[in-house]
Amino acid sequence: MASYSTNEFRSGLKVLLDGDPCIILENEFVKPGKGQAFNRVKLRNLMTNRVWERTFKSGESLEAADVIDQDMEYLYTDGEFWYFMLTDGSFEQYPADARAVSDALKWLKEQDVYTVTLYNGSPLSVTPPNFVELEVVDTDPGMKGDTAQGGTKPATLSTGAVVNVPLFITIGEVLRIDTRSGEYVSRVKSS
């Protein structure tokens, strides 16, 4: 496996530290005019999401972590694993466990495409697209005429996610949701 020396460190680099895959967030080069150089590095452990701060002597190196992001279509779940398939036509499938799916769970819709981060070939995490379109399966009855101002109510979506929506939304409508904030964006015109 390739390794990176301190002078190749940059944010975004994926490396192995204490056996865990990490992503470099910040890298500060520290060196007295005469004397030993160091790199002060902030990394996020991709297994635990914890942020670590470490110091390296100039010239030390870290092994590259075999971490890649792949576009995959969500297929189904058997309750234990969530199955994703590469969109490159290879039909290759990957089972992601609950820890990898984590917060993406409430945005998972069959046949939608997600970013699956693979570590040594196994799903490490699943990231939904910034926006998803989901159908309302339950909410209080819509209030006619109230289209513009004020007031929200909870609505349950087909994935089980509950989001606050305007009062005029009715069951069966498809909504556009921002997965980063979990907020309602707009109605999707049904064709």
Add this chain to the structure above:
Amino acid sequence: MARESVWRPSASQAALRDRAQQLAFVRGFFAQRGVLEVETPVLGRFGVTDVNLDGIRAQVAVGSRTGAWLQTSPEYHMKRLLAAGCGSIYQVSRVFRNGERGRRHNPEFSMLEWYRTGFDDVALMEEVSDLVCGWLGCQRPDIIQYRDALERWADIDPFAVTDRQLMRRCEPWLEPEQLADLGRDGCLDLLMSFAVEPNLGWDKPVFITGYPASQASLARVSRSGGHETAHRFELYIDGLELCNGYWELTDPKEQRLRFEADNQLRRRSGKPEMALDEAFLAALEQGLPECSGVALGLDRLLMLKLGAQDISEVLAFPFERA
């Protein structure tokens, strides 16, 4: 970086004007004091032996010569001029250090280096203060002994601490296996960088002086307070290291020994050994006048003038845009 922004300078127009003004100030300062401006090669036959400095090799093919080094400092060439009887001299030059890039580093930077014949380190510190305080309008610096700085901010006496205690003191930053081959000076550099330096020069500028003899580089060494210290000084302002000066070593035998010791360190740390600059050593044998010299980072001086946090703010084109 978006393509449409890649051609633009990273420094503001105002910073570029201040840079020009700073250069004019420096030249005026030395003209007034009768110090001669000189220019020496950026492309030299020899590189530096210092284990902590990595030169950048140049592919040159001229006559029978095929290799050269971009200079990490104009020191050896300037000392040859001193030996030739030039008297006090200064130079604004571009210097090159491989692998150095960060908020305070660019692999190519502007260095102001000057030598004063007949000055000792104390006299030169006065002149550094005149220049820096004259330009920045700051208070004159305090002088703190290296030993006192380490005691105050790192809780160790750098001359008395055992290797074991020193390594223990570094453990907040490095794992024991990283410390194993760092060596005593490497440990002290770590403490200097992470525990001491961030505290230096906030109320007013501060000179650190009285470095351990092992960190003398090209400074002369003398005994004081029961241990050998180097006549070397550094100036810190707002936690930023600005310059490094010596009461210069003039003994050619001692100089050769230090070069050879450097190469030994290089061998041990797996770095290529460097050929000794025989022209420089010959100049020392001819006789370097008693003098002190100092190298000051002009980009950093401008950072201080403008309150810049990143060297990119004062460089027209930092390395990524060069």
